[in-house]
Amino acid sequence: MGKCCKCNSRLLCMCLLPCMMTGHLLVYIMVSIFVTISYTPPKITIHYVAPGISANSSALASHPLHPFWNLRLEDSALWNQMQHAWDRLHNPILLGNTTGMMRNPKAKLISKIEDECLSDCMAPCSVPRVHGLDSFPEQMRAFIRSMHCREYPLLINQPGLCRKNSSLDSPMLVMAIKSQMGNFENRQAIRETWGRSGLVSGESKKKGGLVRTLFLLGRQDSSTGPHPDLTNLLELENRRYGDILQWDFRDTFFNLTLKDLLFWHWLQQYCPTATFVFKGDDDVFVRTSALLDYLHVQWEEHILWRAFSNDTDMNLFVGDVINNAMPNREPSTKYYIPGSFYKGGYPPYAGGGGVVYSVSLALRLKKVSERVRLFPIDDVYLGMCLHRLGLSPSHHPGFLTFDLPEADRGNPCAYKSVLLVHRRSPNEMLMLWKRLKNLPGHC
Incomplete structure (x- = not known):
């Protein structure tokens, strides 16, 4: 008689356990739905933004839609190439892997030029073999020749x-x-x-x-x-x-x-x-x-x-x-x-x-x-x-x-x-x- 009671109790627990778990799951789902419906996002204060680059512009500049810092290498822009090389150089994840840098001949060229320029910042510093350099205005060419120099007496x-x-x-x-x-x-x-x-x-x-x-x-x-x-x-x-x-x-x-x-x-x-x-x-x-x-x-x-x-x-x-x-x-x-x-x-x-x-x-x-x-x-x-x-x-x-x-x-x-x-x-x-x-x- 005692053994039969124990067997019935175990059978009852096994039958009730899925029902209890299902009930808990339904309660969790209902609570989640209620929280989602009742949630109100925080109000974002829109600050005054200066009007464009023209003094006569009445339109306010919109908020930035995309992040400024982009690690994608722009082959057609010299500054972007050089910044990309520095981003990779200072990236802690990539510090142990220089293979990507060495595969890029432009990055190797930039690194070589910088070593030469930094060794003597007071001397003329140029970026040879950069496509289209001669097409830049003289003001820009002068900047490029010395843009690696950051220390002056x-x-x-x-x-x-x-x-x-x-x-x-x-x-x-x-x-x-x-x-x-x-x-x-x-x-x-x-x-x-x-x-x-x-x-x-x-x-x-x-x-x-x-x-x-x-x-x-x-x-x-x-x-x-x-x-x-x-x-x-x-x-x-x-x-x-x-x-x-x-x-x-x-x-x-x-x-x-x-x-x-x-x-x-x-x-x-x-x-x-x-x-x-x-x-x-x-x-x-x-x-x-x-x-x-x-x-x-x-x-x-x-x-x-x-x-x-x-x-x-x-x-x-x-x-x-x-x-x-x-x-x-x-x-x-x-x-x-x-x-x-x-x-x-x-x-x-x-x-x-x-x-x-x-x-x-x-x-x-x-x-x-x-x-x-x-x-x-x-x-x-x-x-x-x-x-x-x-x-x-x-x-x-x-x-x-x-x-x-x-x-x-x-x-x-x-x-x-x-x-x-x-x-x-x-x-x-x-x-x-x-x-x-x-x-x-x-x-």
Whole structure:
């Protein structure tokens, strides 16, 4: 009798087990369906995107549809070939396998050329046997001949600028202004207005910061055109103001990227404890006090964020952001990039004369730039380096790279929310500086 009960119990369990499993499966399916139906995706905030590359464009640039960094080798574009070779060289998965590189004769040629160029960067550096090189404009050929060279001697240095005549440890803001030897009026107008070095108060009058201004110059010689010899005047200017950095490379439009790279090296060596960098052209006007107020807010938010996370790096990079830009294929413009040199679109970048970023990010940009080929458009190159770090520039509507509406340019109150405006002549800088004094109290 006992054995029969045990057998019946086992039989009952075996019959019920599939039913229980099926029931659990039905419950799981019903719960999954309910969660899927009730799920609401998070709302994505659409930030303002700067209008295209034309000041008259009313259409907003759309969001990028495809990733910028593409490892596919473009046989018809020199920059893409060379970047692809570097991508493979620095890819940790492929480091142990050089077979693919050795099979590619173009990659072997590029590697051989680079070894020769890097051994003597001051000598002419060419890329022979590249199809169509002679068809490039002279400006592009000159860039290609020296694009492997990243180190140039300093002709004028300011090693003590970040600690000069101040008891403060380091500057809150370093103003790095790209200029040329002949642009003395621009530099002087900046020194007398928004680029004054020293302790600058914010518009709130509560906080300010130590500001140091530097002008970034290359060498001007006969190869860049007929210019008078201004070397002696530049030496006098430097002795008077002590705010010039000059390197021994040709100061051309396509070499502006070098000023970013060489300034990052200088910053790491002589001013790594500064907090922020403004990098801009010498024909912009900056409301420095308002910019300091903005940077104080960003810094306080970073301190709060740092208290709740392990991330100590501040990834601030702000300007007038342009998305989905394409290379200019018009040979008559100074921005002309031939399709045989570069193929594809540009990553998001901040352009138009001025950007602000944290020094901690500047040092990371310096490091990652060692794996990004030099590009002749400096704003685009910064976007490439940011993209390589997995970051994107942040847009700020106060960076008016296309200027105010013409009817508002004479109204001081129209500048109340402006941080930067482009372009202004030296005389216009001086006039605007006087008009904008005590702006918050008048508007």
